[in-house]
Amino acid sequence: MIFLTVTLFSRNAKVYHIPWIYTPVRSVLAIWHQLTKAEIPELAKCSVLMRDRSRVEDTIYAMQRAGAGRLQVISDFDMTLTRFAHNGKRVPTTHNILDHRLLIDEDCSKKIRELLNTYYPIEIDAGRTAEDKLPLMVEWWTQVHELLIQQRIRKDQLAQAVKESSAMLREGYKVFFDRLTEQQVPLLIFSAGVGDVLEEVIRQNNVFHPNVHIISNYMDFDQTGVLRAFKGQLIHTFNKREGALSHASGLRVLQGRPNVLLLGDSLGDLTMADGVSEHQNILTIGFLNDQMDERKELYVKSFDVVLVKDETMEVPNAILKYITSSTDNKLDA
Numbered sequence: 001m002i003f004l005t006v007t008l009f010s011r012n013a014k015v016y017h018i019p020w021i022y023t024p025v026r027s028v029l030a031i032w033h034q035l036t037k038a039e040i041p042e043l044a045k046c047s048v049l050m051r052d053r054s055r056v057e058d059t060i061y062a063m064q065r066a067g068a069g070r071l072q073v074i075s076d077f078d079m080t081l082t083r084f085a086h087n088g089k090r091v092p093t094t095h096n097i098l099d100h101r102l103l104i105d106e107d108c109s110k111k112i113r114e115l116l117n118t119y120y121p122i123e124i125d126a127g128r129t130a131e132d133k134l135p136l137m138v139e140w141w142t143q144v145h146e147l148l149i150q151q152r153i154r155k156d157q158l159a160q161a162v163k164e165s166s167a168m169l170r171e172g173y174k175v176f177f178d179r180l181t182e183q184q185v186p187l188l189i190f191s192a193g194v195g196d197v198l199e200e201v202i203r204q205n206n207v208f209h210p211n212v213h214i215i216s217n218y219m220d221f222d223q224t225g226v227l228r229a230f231k232g233q234l235i236h237t238f239n240k241r242e243g244a245l246s247h248a249s250g251l252r253v254l255q256g257r258p259n260v261l262l263l264g265d266s267l268g269d270l271t272m273a274d275g276v277s278e279h280q281n282i283l284t285i286g287f288l289n290d291q292m293d294e295r296k297e298l299y300v301k302s303f304d305v306v307l308v309k310d311e312t313m314e315v316p317n318a319i320l321k322y323i324t325s326s327t328d329n330k331l332d333a
């Protein structure tokens with residue numbers, strides 16, 4: 001009976017701070033809480049960096065106690081759900097998948113690559129502020145989208161281009177998508193990439209489940225299926241906050257879910273949850289794929305959990321499994 005009481009109390013946040021609990025009992029509870037903190041062994045991997053491990057664990061426990069019904073997951077796509085590199089070669093982003101002979105000519109391909117070589121180093125430059133980068137990102141995206149429109153890309157050829165590309169989701173992606181579906185947790189993919197290509201990548205990997213919602217740059221095709229424009233307000237890496245406030249906040253499936261697990265690879269991704277009203281717990285996970293030494297400090301300051309050169313979903317999956325484990329127990333009972 002005493003053991004049962006202790007166990008129940010340890011699940012309850014910091015009850016050992018309550019003054020009327022007899023001091024030795026409080027000590028036991030504090031020790032128990034510390035001991036149960038090691039329940040996610042993946043967090044001890046050397047590729048995992050945390051500014052404040054205790055806060056991370058407390059947030060995860062709070063989310064676990066609230067259960068899957070109170071959770072939403074917001075994730076970036078390129079280089080977050082997709083791999084950064086494979087066998088020493090860069091994996092293409094949704095924009096780069098369009099660099100296919102079926103869709104664009106050699107001259108256009110060359111120009112898009114030159115733009116990538118000019119602007120990508122700016123995007124990830126730790127020495128520049130987001131405000132500094134913002135107009136340059138608008139320049140990059142606008143020029144690329146104009147070039148793509150000039151190519152009169154055909155909608156019916158996108159699937160083939162994706163099939164023949166080396167696009168690759170991170171190892172463990174299936175567990176991630178399937179678990180969220182099983183637990184009926186909405187997944188909002190918030191991408192500055194190309195929505196039509198993104199959809200095709202997840203469709204071809206058999207994970208475009210009904211709980212997946214996407215905010216991205218969608219192509220606008222004319223009646224004959226030829227690209228004529230991009231729809232709506234442009235989304236780039238550093239204006240996701242605006243998209244979060246104007247689009248994500250209005251999504252009904254996300255209402256009543258104040259706990260957020262956020263995944264990204266860019267500092268701009270941190271604003272993807274800005275549209276969540278009355279949020280209670282937000283845990284941010286950042287993939288540090290490139291320029292590790294230059295950006296490590298900044299990433300550790302900015303994300304709760306930083307995954308250094310980790311091409312897998314192992315850590316997000318372990319956290320997700322833990323958070324949704326109370327629902328498993330309920331289902332088992």
Ligand code: TMP
Binds near residue numbers: 077093095123141192
């Ligand atoms: P994300 O928001 O899904 O990560 O997509 C944005 C990424 O796309 C960003 O990191 C830069 C990348 N990108 C390209 O690779 N090529 C391009 O032409 C453009 C405009 C962006």
Ligand code: MG
Binds near residue numbers: 076079080264265266
């Ligand atoms: Mg990204």
